[in-house]
Amino acid sequence: MSASLPSTSPFPFPRFYNFPPFFSRQPTLQTHHSQLRKWSTLILNYCRHHRIFKLSLIDALDTELLYNKSLDKRMGIGEVREVVEFMRKEGRAEWAGEGGKGVGGNEVWIWWRNPEEWASLFYEWVDDTAQKHTVLTLYELTESEATISQEFHGMDPDLLQKALSILVKRGKAQVFGQEDQQGVKFF
Amino acid sequence: MSRKGVGLAAFDRSRITSAQYASHGNSLRSSHSTSVATQLSVFRSLLQQFAQTHAKDIRSNPSFRAEFARMCAAIGVDPLASSSGAGGKDGGGSFWAQMLGGSVNDFYFELAVRVVEVCGASREENGGLIGVKEVKDRIMSTRMEGSSEITDDDILRAVNTLKPLGSSYSTLTVGPKIYIRSVPKELNIDQSAVLEAAQVLGYVTVSMLMINLKWPRARAKTAIDDLVSESMLWVDMQCAEWEYWSPGFMLGTGDDG
Numbered sequence A: 001m002s003a004s005l006p007s008t009s010p011f012p013f014p015r016f017y018n019f020p021p022f023f024s025r026q027p028t029l030q031t032h033h034s035q036l037r038k039w040s041t042l043i044l045n046y047c048r049h050h051r052i053f054k055l056s057l058i059d060a061l062d063t064e065l066l067y068n069k070s071l072d073k074r075m076g077i078g079e080v081r082e083v084v085e086f087m088r089k090e091g092r093a094e095w096a097g098e099g100g101k102g103v104g105g106n107e108v109w110i111w112w113r114n115p116e117e118w119a120s121l122f123y124e125w126v127d128d129t130a131q132k133h134t135v136l137t138l139y140e141l142t143e144s145e146a147t148i149s150q151e152f153h154g155m156d157p158d159l160l161q162k163a164l165s166i167l168v169k170r171g172k173a174q175v176f177g178q179e180d181q182q183g184v185k186f187f
Numbered sequence B: 001m002s003r004k005g006v007g008l009a010a011f012d013r014s015r016i017t018s019a020q021y022a023s024h025g026n027s028l029r030s031s032h033s034t035s036v037a038t039q040l041s042v043f044r045s046l047l048q049q050f051a052q053t054h055a056k057d058i059r060s061n062p063s064f065r066a067e068f069a070r071m072c073a074a075i076g077v078d079p080l081a082s083s084s085g086a087g088g089k090d091g092g093g094s095f096w097a098q099m100l101g102g103s104v105n106d107f108y109f110e111l112a113v114r115v116v117e118v119c120g121a122s123r124e125e126n127g128g129l130i131g132v133k134e135v136k137d138r139i140m141s142t143r144m145e146g147s148s149e150i151t152d153d154d155i156l157r158a159v160n161t162l163k164p165l166g167s168s169y170s171t172l173t174v175g176p177k178i179y180i181r182s183v184p185k186e187l188n189i190d191q192s193a194v195l196e197a198a199q200v201l202g203y204v205t206v207s208m209l210m211i212n213l214k215w216p217r218a219r220a221k222t223a224i225d226d227l228v229s230e231s232m233l234w235v236d237m238q239c240a241e242w243e244y245w246s247p248g249f250m251l252g253t254g255d256d257g
Helices: A029-050 A077-089 A115-128 A138-143 A157-169 B009-060 B062-074 B079-083 B095-100 B103-126 B132-142 B152-161 B189-201 B206-212 B217-229
Strands: A054-056 A093-095 A107-110 A135-137 A173-176 A183-186 B129-131 B170-174 B177-181 B234-236 B243-245
Touching (some): A115 A157, A115 A183, A138 A157, B009 B062, B062 B152, B103 B129, B132 B177, B152 B170, B152 B177, B170 B189, B189 B243, B206 B217
Antiparallel strands (some): A054 A107, A135 A183, B129 B177, B170 B177, B234 B243
């Protein structure tokens, strides 16, 4: 997992990023579908590269992800929403907000790993490092130096809760304590 | 007064002459064909020797392979056609497959499978029309390192091997560029002209066509719209006049990725 260090290196954009029509909604259904798939791949790879868990669409519009400066082409908010909807149907994104009801909202979870996958990743890591039955603070899990080489390092606390609650449901972990002082024990 | 036989005897004479000609022709033909048959068998054994000695080169060296294929074509032997010949010449395997232990055939058949994969995977973005060079680039990019190089020529031969399957794969020349078409769709003259124009800058606009091809607006618009609806052109709406891009340029520019 050497590639999982937070990379400051620039993201290697795929070739179609430099294809001007890529930023305009294609009128032909088949072409549009191909376009959506390419965008979906691009967003997932980009977020994985930069360890972005939750994407704010409005803010992203001016980043290199959705705005190709050298071509001076950009994605509109409507087009991005369409891409997100497409990703959601593929199980690779979810609208953030109250109960996932924020459809058309601004913030969106990008599941380059979905909560299930995160949950098993946590579990594997705890298993590998022989920390079962040890109490770990949530801060330790995602912010301490011990996990700096892990993909979940620096994870959004909301997502962390989601992933842990999956393990709790399966009886593989127990979360206790108050806000900010929460700890977790894996079984 | 006896300049020419105009009597009945003339008929006899001409009949005799033609019979003589025919018999002479027959004997010529038979002697010719035996000599050709000997030549052919000699040639075949030589070709066989050659192919066996150089089978490895044929497989691994693209320029050698191309030369070999060209030589075969020049003397009227199509390595691929003769291998798919119905019934196989010498019992089991074909003449060619026997010669090379199937390696040349296998090479092209394997390549053909890759071509079909690439065409299938990219059909959505290009409407089933893809440049030979793009196919080659895509295949090369997924190949393992150290594997032998392939050329445009190899790709075209591979596409030809698909013909006996009755598939819709065929090649299509537009301007200087050769495309592989994987959907049974004919382009009309206007559409070909638009695609050819799009090869120059990567895109066309309606007014470009109006100026350069002296087309009325409606004609330019129709040709473009048809191609767009076939996924053969992508629209860039973020410019003064809409630009219609050829998806081939998606691979042609920028970095790898």
